[in-house]
Amino acid sequence: MREGEDSVHCLTVKRAILLVCPIGTYKFEVGNGQCSPCPAKSHADHNRTLSCTCIAGYFRTETDRPSKACTAPPGPPKNLQAKVNRETSVITLSWERPADTGGRSDIKYWINCPKCPNDVHFSPSYSDLISNEVNVSRLASYTQYTFYIYSQNAVSKYSKDSDSYAATNASTFSSVPSAVRNFEIKQVSQTSVVLRWDLPEFPNGKILDYEVCYRESSETIEKSKYHTQSPINREFQETTIDSLKAGKEYEYRVRARTEVGFGSYSEPIVVSTTGLGEDDPVTITLLAGGVSAVLVIMVLCGSVVLLVFYKKRKVKEPIYIYQQMIPGEQGQKEMPALTEGMVYTNGEVILPKMSKPRTYIDPKTYSDPDLAVQDFATEIEASKISIVEVIGGGEFGDVCSGYLRMPDSTTRKVAVKTLKPGVSERDKIDFLSEASIMGQFDHPNVVRLMGVVTKTRPAMIITEFIKNGALDQYLRENDGQLTLMQLVQVLRGIASGMCYLAEMNFVHRDLAARNILVGEKLVCKVADFGLSRSKEEGAYETKSGGKIPIRWTSPEAISYKKFTSASDVWSYGVLMWEVVSFGERPYWNWSNQDVIQAVEKGYRLPPPMDCPEAVHQLMLDCWQKDRLHRPTFATIVSILERMIRMPSTLSAKAKRESLTHTAPQFSKIQTVDDWLDNIKMGRYKENFADAGLFKLGEIARLSHSDLPRLGVTLVGHQKKIMKGVEVIRLHIEQIEETLV
Template structure:
């Protein structure tokens, strides 16, 4: 390898680039960047991979010197590492709210609001491009510049299904470390899992500082197949080594109770965490959470692992707001809810988070995980609201098939909702990859002004009807209310004088309350749908269509993508 250059650096990230390898022995598959703090002297190091000759390394410490090495991976193996290159991160700016804060203090909130106002005024002057996402996604297919998952060094691995082992216990022995039970101190019960209790506690290993852990126990009286299924979880998570995947500390299998021990996540499940802190985070902080999840899912996708149950309830949050993908239910009581899952061939499926092809044909893939990721995006931007609200599973399935998509949550930036819609394309091959999603989020975070324009901003309409996203079309107030399962409020709207779709498009949250919609969940659903309705009506007016010209057309309640 030749010279590695620093393109730019901020308090927690450094952008690097280098030249192509001269006369490689064979075609280059990708590049590996290894790095560590200079003071650590390689006692602990991390690595990340990229297919391009540049990378943005994130998750670094402010005002710290890092040592970097780069090498190429070819079909014939690895090349030699480059020489050491030392680059330092910038000092942390005290005026910028750190994404790692758990709670937004008053001063940070004021500063964040001021920043939003300034950036909004900037957008009013410069305008916006509605075709931003599609153009960016196409460019990413040609050149992935910001592939930047912060992955602790583990070499090039591929996920191994534990079910392929003749004896499943071999997979546990291979991928999970056995822990002496005397090293584990259980403090309290924090929930219940499918196989037993979930506790918090501490792990003490001689010569090491105690660390907080979550302990999942297998209840007594189990059958051997239950024990194998319980430990199967450990043989899966034990294969992963990524800062945005829950970390397995080890297992206890040689004594009772049988236990799985993972790192403890102070803030628990993401959905419950957000519900108790509604409105306390900036859009940039929420985007930072989404980016962390995307880093974890990119890692899983690259390893060939399909999650199948990606949802905010299965994302855990630590005290630095770092989000980590999990599906072990370590911090919550599992819900016994007939509406939470739909029994189909192959077992229960979480309908509200699952892609259409997975529901209909059991076809799970990285693309179906991308669909689920967009539902998680919606959950995050709505502070943990239930996707599709009180709609039944069957209504959700039919609505999705007819082309309905969740409207943008209140205050959600246009760019993020457009990304959701892109991930919710019916044809799975048309959805972006996790690499694409991660690269796009990186660009939004580096350029926060692109996230300021909100869906309910009257000045956020596209420049031409051709750039209009595919929102539902409605004929009447009744059609519109039926589409969001709110037909019980039709008389309220009519009695208050809201007799046309145009008049409804002007309503505010206070207007919704005034006409007698008292339930908070119903208010949010209606106001979110009004945002989409505004865009639809703008599209109709821009296109020159009038209601009377459509009165004899049998339009469906939803328009397919």
């Protein structure tokens, strides 16, 4: 190297040495570039640093340049809210960006719901969310869910700390699935049709089955037939309806069922089967000839069969009612059939042990009650039942909880009613009749019979176990803890069960909150079918041998022993009052005679506290004196479903002043102490006495705001006392009207 070049080289090295970056700065490349201070949230602890190191808790991604500030994972989302749609039970989650974004803008979110079912649907998604709102559907009814909303950015994966999240709880309401979608006719033939539909948008639980309702367009709804289809594991469902008439126009509807009940029917579809109808002249001629030939053959065969049958009959056999159909101008006529075992009921031939009749058959029509039990109940070996404890008592024996060993070797908790030894033959018949009645019912809002034990002693009736017991007691224990929408859902479930029983032509006769059982998720089931129905002609007694339950019984049933579905509707109205008042006793402490006289004069129970006007109006409709003017249970279900779909209809509260009738006098309540004892709030006697309240007139002037100063701080007790105040006001108003 020449001398001059050597000098230049030395100068370059010297400059490089002079430009070495000191602590706190960095230079990305070796050379003569300028040193730069470390970006935010980073540091350089020695000289000659090519890039600064992020401080604890801050990071750079692989693609971030050294000049970019170090960033951190974001904080939790702000203002997380969960809103539940009362009609669909869809939960809408919304939130705001974290207050601390960590210095980045690439924030995404994801959702975790530990209790959500496997088929839960998040819209638009549950992960990689950019938006701040998500809809969650396909959730179970009356279930509380916890949602965790996590916020992340590109450097979250480098952090060892727990992810940032916000959590919130939300409870669903809706108890039934929404209507099915895209209901259509896929194929039509002379005698069958293939129907197809998509799953409900909001199943609100596991779909147990679908019910297709169909009828000829010229027939009334009461003539409808029903077809049940189990769900198939596909996005669409399909079923075939057979045994239709050729050339006839039919209307079809379908609805889904969960463990809580049926959803709404789809919009009806009307389509005609192919071929010639029954009214065609050729068809009628062929039918007439065919029927004539068949009748001749059947009469000959019938004579032979009956001759053999009566010759062999040595003991009294069960009496069967049956029918042979003959088309004619007046419809279907009845003739004795030749096939033993066919049961005729309501225009249908039912083959016992092959299918459940859709019309209730009174076990009393059987000459031997054991035969009715065999037809409608399953015999269970006593060895398969293990009784755990006695949970109650009945007229015929104990009521116990226990376990039933199922065919697949699993066990199921059940309720067991036992028949105590030494009972009369009549009591045994009544006991078995309850099983024969229950065995005919299959509905999610009716208590289900599991089976009976009759071949060994003691005889037992095994039913499903209902966790929360009787509705009246459950309401009193949870006074003020249930929302109005939950109460309406309870009423809707009971009405659905009663609608099913009414369609079966079964009259309950003792519908009241005490005879409704409450299961999980507030699923209510109609129970107590063991009434002793007419021990003497025209009479009616409860199982305990008592008189008619006056407070729940319609005027025509009290006066004329006329029990119909319409009288059950009256009882349902009283049950509604029980539910909304959280188990209050109807007509309070009035005597039965006071109740009868008041109802005959037009008095109707006033709306309970905070009762919506629409709900009380439905009660009043159920209490129409003319039973033909009362709504049917199908109408009641429809009205309650509309309330659930449109919660705004429940916003207007009923006013007591709107009633035109007053209550009878209470001869037994003379003092404030009497009144407090009557409403079971005697613990506050000293409180009222210390406040100088000794007269009922002073009680009538109390308002809700007065109760805390009287030492009544519990919400449930406040409600109960204010309900009692309302009764006192009615009592005083009646006295004033009488004086006028």
